Amino acid sequence: MAKKQYFASAPGAYNNANTNQRARAPKRFNALDPKSCHPFDDNTQQANQSIKTTQQSFESIVVKDSCDVEVTTTNTQAAVNVQIGLQAAIALIISISVADSDRAEEITQDLYEKIKTTQINHQQTYIENSRGVQVTTTDTDIAVNAQILLQVLLAIVARLNLL
Amino acid sequence: MSDQNNKMPEDLQVVSNKVIDLLVDTTFKKHDVKLQETQVDDETKNQLKELVEDLQKSVKSLQKHNNNDN
Structure with a gap:
């Protein structure tokens, strides 16, 4: 009897315990189904946002088929905030110092572009089929980046004889 | 680390x-x-000075924070 069920093509033919397990498991992504949400979708949005504001940090965390997973990324956030502050200060000081606003913008862009190339940080965490996992990501690169931006700021301030 | x-x-x-x-x-x-x-008045100069000092502190505390965590 059991063998007969196993060979049946309909999913309902599996025994009860199996069917329950299947129902609980997340639905597999189907590219052809417009309603199907890709596992990367949720996190990509967040990464996009941080790229926009900082243009430096790319972080992607994928949690799949797992439970009791704790992810902490607060340090990156703190570092990003400091970085934004530094970038704003650099832009501000240049805009104060250079009367022509178009030129000020160009100078700021120029500086950022040159710094940017050394500052891209990729961080990818993939958790699959895990239980009770605790992940803390500390973006040490971004702390160094904040230091570099601070040096740039100090160099500009010194050159423009602002302080 | x-x-x-x-x-x-x-x-x-x-x-x-x-x-x-x-x-x-x-x-x-x-x-x-x-x-x-640059010709900025003293008040702006002071404000900028404070801003730079605050940012310096933030960067320092960030590094300390990271070191403590690891």
Whole structure:
């Protein structure tokens, strides 16, 4: 009897315990189904946002088929905030110092572009089929980046004889 | 993780300072920025000074924070 069920093509033919397990498991992504949400979708949005504001940090965390997973990324956030502050200060000081606003913008862009190339940080965490996992990501690169931006700021301030 | 991940080693710091000096110098030169052309009043100067000091503190505390965590 059991063998007969196993060979049946309909999913309902599996025994009860199996069917329950299947129902609980997340639905597999189907590219052809417009309603199907890709596992990367949720996190990509967040990464996009941080790229926009900082243009430096790319972080992607994928949690799949797992439970009791704790992810902490607060340090990156703190570092990003400091970085934004530094970038704003650099832009501000240049805009104060250079009367022509178009030129000020160009100078700021120029500086950022040159710094940017050394500052891209990729961080990818993939958790699959895990239980009770605790992940803390500390973006040490971004702390160094904040230091570099601070040096740039100090160099500009010194050159423009602002302080 | 060790301290070195968060703080640059001293020799690298010297190189990094030079690179940044050069970067700022060449960028200013490229855009023909005359040094000391800025005329800001004392109040703005003080505000900017405070801002830079605050940011310096933030960066320092960030590094301390990261070191403590690791």
